[in-house]
Amino acid sequence: MLELQDICRSFSGKQVLHDVSLSAERGKLTGFVGGNGAGKTTTMRIILGVLAADSGHMRLDGAELGSQARSRFGYMPSERGLYPKMKVAEQITYLARLHGYSKSEATTRAVDLLTQLGLSERLKDPLEALSLGNQQRVQIAASLVHEPDVLILDEPFSGLDPFAVDLVLNVLTEKAASGAVVLFSSHQLDVVERLCDDLIIIGDGKILAAGDREDLRRRHGTLRYELASDADLSWVQNHSGIRTDEATENRVIFRAEESAAQQLLQDAVQRGPVTRFVPVLPTLSEIFRDFTNDSAPTLPQEATR
Numbered sequence: 001m002l003e004l005q006d007i008c009r010s011f012s013g014k015q016v017l018h019d020v021s022l023s024a025e026r027g028k029l030t031g032f033v034g035g036n037g038a039g040k041t042t043t044m045r046i047i048l049g050v051l052a053a054d055s056g057h058m059r060l061d062g063a064e065l066g067s068q069a070r071s072r073f074g075y076m077p078s079e080r081g082l083y084p085k086m087k088v089a090e091q092i093t094y095l096a097r098l099h100g101y102s103k104s105e106a107t108t109r110a111v112d113l114l115t116q117l118g119l120s121e122r123l124k125d126p127l128e129a130l131s132l133g134n135q136q137r138v139q140i141a142a143s144l145v146h147e148p149d150v151l152i153l154d155e156p157f158s159g160l161d162p163f164a165v166d167l168v169l170n171v172l173t174e175k176a177a178s179g180a181v182v183l184f185s186s187h188q189l190d191v192v193e194r195l196c197d198d199l200i201i202i203g204d205g206k207i208l209a210a211g212d213r214e215d216l217r218r219r220h221g222t223l224r225y226e227l228a229s230d231a232d233l234s235w236v237q238n239h240s241g242i243r244t245d246e247a248t249e250n251r252v253i254f255r256a257e258e259s260a261a262q263q264l265l266q267d268a269v270q271r272g273p274v275t276r277f278v279p280v281l282p283t284l285s286e287i288f289r290d291f292t293n294d295s296a297p298t299l300p301q302e303a304t305r
Contacts, residue, residue: 001025002047002065002150002181007056009042009205016042017205020056024183024198029176031196031213032185033288039205040185041078044152047183048075060150060181074148076139078155082127089114089123092141099146106145113141118167133159140168144175151175153184157191169195193284201291208291217281224280225261226253231272239264253280 002024009017017039024030034040045051047058049070058065083091089110096106114123117137127135136159143151151172157165172195176182186192192199193213200210209216227233228251236252237244241260246253256264268274282290 001061002183003059004043004047005057005059007043007046007058008054009046009051010054015205017046017053020202020205020207022200022207022210024181024200026179026181027176028182028197029172029195030181030183030198030200031192032183032200032202033187033189033192033284034185034202038202040202041154042205043202044075044154044183044185047152048073069149072149074143074146074151076143076153076156078158080135080139082135082139082142084128085126087124087126088119088130088138091127092138092145095142096145101146109145110141113145113171114138116167116171117141118164133161133164136160137164137168140171144171148180150181151183153182155186156184157186157188165191189283189285189288199284201288203291209287213284214281216287217284223257223261224253224255224282226251226276226278226280227264227268227274228252228276229268229272229274231268233268235271236264236268239267251276 004023005021007017007020008015020039020043022043032040032043042051046053047065049067060069063069086094089107092110092114093103093106096109097103101109111123114120117140119134119137119141122130122134127138130138136156140153140156143153153172156168156172160168172182172184184196196213198211199213199216201208211219224245227236230250232249233247233252234249236242236254237247241256242264243255244252245255254261254264265274265277268277
């Protein structure tokens with residue numbers, strides 16, 4: 001497990017990270033989300049040792065994080081960092097050689113990884129001849145070619161079409177299943193919601209929420225319900241204590257305190273057969289909007305770590 005405890009960092013006298021504590025477990029895909037300037041990239045660079053923390057501690061599997069452990073890290077920055085005129089396979093082979101692989105091992109690893117990422121027909125093309133999405137896949141290959149123990153990815157899905165997202169997801173899932181720590185940031189909340197196991201939300205340099213994705217959805221205090229009936233439900237919109245989000249003749253999604261929702265259910269049963277009555281869990285986008293809003297509530301303590 002990768003753990004950060006009470007990490008602080010300032011630039012030119014302005015504090016940008018405030019006691020950041022988070023964890024990313026082996027075997028899981030951990031999503032790290034926040035708006036522009038929230039502190040994601042700064043936190044990742046401190047994990048990598050590119051920046052130093054002003055205070056706090058970082059540990060990997062209980063041991064203080066140092067240069068030897070970081071030599072087994074893989075990193076994909078949000079900026080392009082490869083050689084545009086170098087052929088794709090040669091470039092990834094070269095990076096593998098820098099990590100100590102023999103020429104034959106490096107070549108095999110590069111070709112296998114690029115093929116897995118759907119680039120088998122572009123191995124001899126210069127990087128600059130590829131689309132931005134394909135360049136992104138090459139960048140991901142560069143972060144993976146040396147079999148890292150910890151993988152840090154900054155916006156890995158940027159510019160990828162749905163087919164490419166699935167290819168990259170398969171590779172990352174395999175990496176996590178092998179026991180690696182996989183931490184990635186993204187602005188694409190729908191992608192994060194579909195892919196990640198655990199979720200960390202950061203805003204203004206502070207961790208706002210963290211935990212298992214589904215646990216956060218269950219614990220988040222958006223009290224919404226779905227009610228469906230064979231009878232007409234148009235009357236629900238005028239029911240006391242109810243605010244409707246969606247409504248048709250036989251189905252309504254509404255917000256209410258639990259007592260008002262139960263009263264509505266009783267009234268609906270008296271009017272006709274109720275075919276569905278369930279709480280509606282918030283989407284990651286809704287959770288993110290709530291927790292990056294100054295008026296947002298705090299998650300229960302059990303949901304943070």
